[in-house]
Amino acid sequence: MADATLLTNAPVGAALPERTYGPITRTVLALFAGASGDHNPIHINIDFAKRAGMDDVFAHGMLSMAYLARYVQNFADASALRSWNVRFVAITPVNTSLICSATVASRDAGAVKLALRARTPDGVETLAGEAIISLEEAPGAPA
C-alpha cells in the first residue's frame, strides 16, 4: 500500500525516498514487447537494431514510464494520480537498472505536484517529468 503520509507532510523541495527498478534484461524487453503491444523489433531484435544504426537493442520508453508509475504508487494509490507527463531524455540501454526519484515541486490544499526523474546507476538521466497527485478522496475511488 502507498504511504500517503509522506506526500501529505512533505514540504515543497523535499526529496522522496529513491527506489531502483530492473534489471532490464533482454528477457524483460521480450516480455514487455508482448505485454505492452509495442512490437517494434528495435527493442527485441539485435539484428534489426544494428541495421537501424544502434549498437544494441534498448528499452521501450514506456517500460521506464511503467517503472515510474510503480514508483509513484509507493506514495499514492494510482486512483490519486490525476495527470502526468514525462520526457524521454536519453535511451535506456539493455542490462541496466533505473533509479527513480522525486521531489515535491509544489502543493496546495488538494494536490501535490511531484518532479520525477529516472537515471541509470552510472548517472545518466533517462526520464524527467511531473505528476499531479490528488490528496483528496477521489469520487468513486476505492476506500
Next chain:
Amino acid sequence: MAPHDGAAHTPQLTARWKRGQSRGVGLGRGVIDRSHIGWRSKPAHVHVEAGQLRLFAKATGEKSPIYVDAAAAKAAGHRAIPAPPTFAFSINLLAQTAPSYLEVLGVPISRVLHGEQSFEYFNPIYAGDVITISTEIVDIYAKKNGALEFIVAANEAVNQNDELCVKLRSVIVVRNG
C-alpha cells in the same frame, strides 16, 4: 510503435524515405507530409483482458496483488483488476490498428523514438472493459533543419459506458539524419 512485421514493410518504407530525402524535401521542413495533421484513425474497440494485465504486471515487475488477482482487487474496493497507469498507451497498441499511423505517415519504424508521453485520468479502466480508442495526428514539426521531426499524436480512451477514462498525448521523434 507496433508494426505487424517490422522486417517486412521497412525496406519499402526506407526506400520511400530515401526518395524523399534525395528530392531535398528533407532540408528545413522535414520529410513527413504535413497534410496528415488532423488525420484520425478509425476507432478501435479493445477488450481489456485480465491475462494481458497479468502479463503486463509480470513484465514490469509489479508486485501489488490488485494488478493480478481479481479477489485482491475487489478486496481493495475495485470492481475488477484495474489497468495500471500507463496501460492505456498499450490499449492503443494492442488494438493493432492497420495501417498504423506511422505507416500512414510513411515513417519507418526503425527511425522513431518516443520523445514525450502524458496521461490525464478521468475514470479507471478495468479488466472486462471494452475501450474505444483512436489516434489523431495533432501536429508535425521539424527541428535541427529537418534532421529531426516530431509527430504529436493524441488519443482518448472511452469505456463501454461512454465514460472518458484517459486522455493521452505522445510526441514521437523521427531521426531523418
